[in-house]
Amino acid sequence: MTSASPRSARRTHTFTESVIREMTRVAREHDAINLAQGFPDFPAPTLIKEAACRAVRDDVNQYAITWGAPRLREALVRKYGRRYGMEVDAEREVTITCGATEAMASVMLAVVNPGDEVIVPEPFYENYGPDAVISDARPVFLTLEAPDYRLDPERLRALVTPRTRAIVLNTPNNPTGRVFDADELEAVASVCREHDVLAVTDEIYEHILYEGRHVPLATLPGMRDRTITVSGLSKTFSVTGWRVGTIVAPPDLTAAIRKVHDFLTVGAPAPLQEACATGLDDLDEAYYQGMISDYIERRDVLVSALQEAGFRCRPPQGAYYVLADFSSLSDEDDTTFAKRLTREGGVASVPGSSFFSVPERGGTMVRFAFCKRVETLREAGRRLRAFRG
């Protein structure tokens, strides 16, 4: 990486470019199977593609209302009601953003003051650190220990200070695959209630879990008014390039979030918002069940291939990543190993260090994404076994 230019702002010096997207570039360079960046290589549902084409043809081609097309906000309100029994006001509590990525950044900018602390469980999805830094806040990391990655209530409590403003919770979790259970959710909720702290949840994988049901933190007692629920349609409808994210938050916070969002991006793509509304209303339970059983098959193909190739890993409970330990295959550090696996093995992954505040903590791990066709995963499996030699 080139060193930071003195002409660039100091805040950009404290985080690096995205390792996930860098690995996508490395994968392309070596014509490797890209199990690094989590995006599907299979088609999106026909129903929403048709709806998107229709919206473009019908000339839904100008700005939507900055905080989201009414049809999409209303469809989202119906979804939260139907699935989670959550009552949401489409006029005052919903913001549609350019992906969950913009949602998280807009939320941080809207609710965190310079010098505030934001608790981030680690391993974490790489955006949360820079999001905190961009908002001039200080990320404080709560380490979850491998291989269970349980959230320890006592450790969480020990990190709370008078400056703690928010806790970030990503469930189902990227990269560990954990779905936090009722006790862990309650641990976060009780800290938020007792210390008047906000919860910022990233629930982008809410429909991709392999056992049980997703429970939004906002549905726990006393949490609706303290939780900002971020999600989006990228993963649910396999359209990561559409950039349609969603935020549900109490009205006073929504007002602040909408201002930031408006001046950052004006709005998410109007025709694609229409198509997502159609998807939310018209794709039935069979769609969601089918998506889950497809992911279970993909997960099982990848996990067995990794285990046969000498990696140590467990099947995730949700989301579509496997964090695998390669220490019985190599003594290299994670970045050297991941790059060599891409170059010589033809399979790209993400170095584990990019999910930790202290790189060494992820030094023997790489993350693989399995949101790929079974054929793609089987071919990756063959390559991984051959790499072991």
Ligand code: GLN
């Ligand atoms: N969330 C996906 C991942 O973790 C994609 C990241 C991205 O590039 N926006 O791989």
